[in-house]
Amino acid sequence: MSAVIEAQGLGKRYGRKWALSECSVSIPAGHVVGLVGPNGAGKSTLLNLAIGLLQPTAGGLEVLGGRPTDAAAHLGRVGFVAQDTPTYQSLSVADHLKMGALTNPTWDQHVAEGRIAQLGLDPKQKAGNLSGGQRAQLALTMAVAKRPELLLLDEPVASLDPLARREFLQVLMETVAEDEVSVVLSSHLMADLERVCDYLVVLVSSRVQLAGPVDDLLASHRRLIGPRRDPATMPGNQVVIESSHTERQSTFMVHTDDPILDPSWTVEEVGLEDLVLAYMGQAAEKARQTRPMIGLVK
Amino acid sequence: MIWLAWRQMRTQVLVVFGVLVALGIALALTGPHLVHEFDTIIKPCEAKPNCGGVANFSNSDRFLQSVSLLLLIAPALAGMFWGAPLVAREYENGTYRLVWTQSSSRARWLAAKLGMGALVSMVAVGLLSLMTTWWFSPIDAFSNNSLTPSTFDRRDLVPIAYALFAFAFGATAGLILRRTLPAMAVTLFGFIGLRYVVEDDLRPHFMTPLKLTSGFDPLEPGLTVGGGGLKSSDQVVSQETVSGTGHVLSANGNVGPTSGEVNVSSNGTVTLRGIGKCAGKATNAPAPSGSVSQSFGGPGAQVHVGNAKAGVPSMENLNKIVVPCARHYHLHQISYYQPLNRYWPFQFIESGIFIAAALVLAGLSLWLLRRRTA
Numbered sequence: 089m090s091a092v093i094e095a096q097g098l099g100k101r102y103g104r105k106w107a108l109s110e111c112s113v114s115i116p117a118g119h120v121v122g123l124v125g126p127n128g129a130g131k132s133t134l135l136n137l138a139i140g141l142l143q144p145t146a147g148g149l150e151v152l153g154g155r156p157t158d159a160a161a162h163l164g165r166v167g168f169v170a171q172d173t174p175t176y177q178s179l180s181v182a183d184h185l186k187m188g189a190l191t192n193p194t195w196d197q198h199v200a201e202g203r204i205a206q207l208g209l210d211p212k213q214k215a216g217n218l219s220g221g222q223r224a225q226l227a228l229t230m231a232v233a234k235r236p237e238l239l240l241l242d243e244p245v246a247s248l249d250p251l252a253r254r255e256f257l258q259v260l261m262e263t264v265a266e267d268e269v270s271v272v273l274s275s276h277l278m279a280d281l282e283r284v285c286d287y288l289v290v291l292v293s294s295r296v297q298l299a300g301p302v303d304d305l306l307a308s309h310r311r312l313i314g315p316r317r318d319p320a321t322m323p324g325n326q327v328v329i330e331s332s333h334t335e336r337q338s339t340f341m342v343h344t345d346d347p348i349l350d351p352s353w354t355v356e357e358v359g360l361e362d363l364v365l366a367y368m369g370q371a372a373e374k375a376r377q378t379r380p381m382i383g384l385v386k
Numbered sequence: 387m388i389w390l391a392w393r394q395m396r397t398q399v400l401v402v403f404g405v406l407v408a409l410g411i412a413l414a415l416t417g418p419h420l421v422h423e424f425d426t427i428i429k430p431c432e433a434k435p436n437c438g439g440v441a442n443f444s445n446s447d448r449f450l451q452s453v454s455l456l457l458l459i460a461p462a463l464a465g466m467f468w469g470a471p472l473v474a475r476e477y478e479n480g481t482y483r484l485v486w487t488q489s490s491s492r493a494r495w496l497a498a499k500l501g502m503g504a505l506v507s508m509v510a511v512g513l514l515s516l517m518t519t520w521w522f523s524p525i526d527a528f529s530n531n532s533l534t535p536s537t538f539d540r541r542d543l544v545p546i547a548y549a550l551f552a553f554a555f556g557a558t559a560g561l562i563l564r565r566t567l568p569a570m571a572v573t574l575f576g577f578i579g580l581r582y583v584v585e586d587d588l589r590p591h592f593m594t595p596l597k598l599t600s601g602f603d604p605l606e607p608g609l610t611v612g613g614g615g616l617k618s619s620d621q622v623v624s625q626e627t628v629s630g631t632g633h634v635l636s637a638n639g640n641v642g643p644t645s646g647e648v649n650v651s652s653n654g655t656v657t658l659r660g661i662g663k664c665a666g667k668a669t670n671a672p673a674p675s676g677s678v679s680q681s682f683g684g685p686g687a688q689v690h691v692g693n694a695k696a697g698v699p700s701m702e703n704l705n706k707i708v709v710p711c712a713r714h715y716h717l718h719q720i721s722y723y724q725p726l727n728r729y730w731p732f733q734f735i736e737s738g739i740f741i742a743a744a745l746v747l748a749g750l751s752l753w754l755l756r757r758r759t760a
Contacts (some may be wrong), residue, residue: 170480190387193489
């Protein structure tokens with residue numbers, strides 16, 4: 089399985105602040121990949137580096153087996169839907185399609201017009217008058233009509249209302265089914281990703297905390313509820329991701345590839361959202377521990 | 387990409403050219419009248435040996451005069467309203483992320499936008515300059531002052547070069563600052579700045595100024611070289627008043643008590659600063675009212691007393707001492723000037739400077755864009 093995005097020690101600095109540092113990630117082809125993480129984790133930076141809108145400060149990055157450049161040969165293979173789905177307000181829908189046709193050698197005008205008709209958009213309407221959802225659809229249409237091998241979407245639905253969000257993801261799913269295109273979709277909202285993604289990459293503070301096919305991830309994590317117990321006494325093949333305790337009871341989220349045999353546990357399946365939140369919480373906990381505690385100085 | 391560049395500017399361009407057409411019609415209606423007046427009144431008069439009748443020939447119509455003002459600021463407007471937002475607005479609206487992710491290189495995108503904007507700016511300002519130059523031609527022929535900055539700047543070629551520079555400056559500022567409003571402000575000051583530097587410091591020395599030595603006193607014609615004094619069309623670069631021994635009395639044409647070249651002591655002794663005493667003594671006479679001055683020799687050379695005050699010798703009285711004194715010390719005036727026949731070379735040189743600066747800026751912005759993105 090080849091990687092659509094392969095980063096090694098990738099870093100991007102703005103002034104003194106690193107937006108992304110020491111990021112190593114490999115995103116496989118043939119999936120709808122959800123790139124999840126809290127705000128500021130570096131998701132947008134990673135995607136902007138992948139399309140070449142930004143130049144990396146450090147490290148290496150390969151997209152579809154090559155360094156991102158603004159050569160037509162590379163850009164033609166990657167479709168990009170930017171955050172907040174920008175469009176030219178004073179240009180009509182048809183103008184946008186014309187722009188796409190004139191600037192992309194691989195452009196499929198038939199597909200583009202078909203999608204616009206299917207969405208019920210008036211080609212003469214100015215993009216500035218479109219609703220947020222319609223604008224996002226227009227941006228997706230432009231990215232899809234250039235027939236890319238890889239489609240990158242940077243928080244495409246973050247600013248949409250729930251209905252528009254569902255419609256957008258619906259259209260995205262149909263596209264993926266028809267075109268066999270690899271997709272990387274970033275979001276900080278799990279609910280969006282749960283519906284469409286079959287592969288998940290959790291990014292916290294530039295570090296990959298978790299990556300894998302969604303089915304595998306769900307199969308290898310369990311929630312255990314039972315009598316109170318110190319996490320350090322758990323068996324070696326059960327890695328505790330998250331624990332919470334009441335006076336008598338402990339709840340653990342564990343990663344394990346083996347069945348849970350201990351009869352004292354009530355074993356539950358884990359939802360994707362809980363799983364991701366547990367990993368994000370773990371990363372946040374580690375970050376807290378490495379920070380010096382100012383209170384002790386006194 | 388060229389289509390997109392055009393499509394983004396289309397509305398503004400159509401509005402601007404609509405205004406230019408309206409202006410052209412107004413000028414076309416009034417211009418022939420001006421030519422007619424010039425041919426029937428000025429020309430016959432100038433043919434006579436002593437034409438003192440026409441002191442001034444201009445058009446007092448405020449609207450039409452403001453056309454000249456419009457031409458002065460038009461390049462700055464092109465820079466601020468077409469140049470500055472060119473890239474900055476793409477950043478502000480986020481549309482750079484749309485257009486830079488189509489399969490066309492970003493350098494080509496910028497080149498198309500720069501080219502289209504430069505073309506439109508130059509054509510718009512060029513038309514305005516053409517109309518203005520044509521309309522003012524009779525007035526210019528009368529005043530014969532095409533090298534005067536306020537005229538030189540608003541005729542023929544240079545406004546077009548200014549427009550190109552202002553546009554390129556605005557585009558580069560927008561690319562660097564990524565925000566339209568600050569880029570507009572920077573463009574205005576950058577444009578005014580280069581205009582000042584070129585006009586004040588460079589233009590007077592585009593070509594080595596000619597030198598003219600003239601007697602401070604018209605009664606001493608032997609000091610005059612180059613056949614006569616300066617013409618009104620000559621653009622003076624610098625002047626100094628020098629004694630026969632080469633001592634510089636004044637770095638301009640002024641010789642008088644107000645500016646300090648002539649000192650009158652309390653006992654009435656008159657001295658030329660750093661040169662020597664004059665024969666005779668000044669006496670206090672009843673002060674004439676108001677400001678008085680009198681010219682000697684070439685333009686700009688004046689003995690002036692300023693506002694006559696009590697205790698200061700009156701002008702007639704002082705002149706009786708200073709004029710023979712100036713002759714005694716062989717005061718003469720050296721003028722450096724640019725003659726009118728250098729108008730076209732100067733137009734080409736000044737245009738060349740601004741075009742070169744614009745090309746450097748365009749190169750810089752392409753290089754910055756290259757460096758910023760992959």
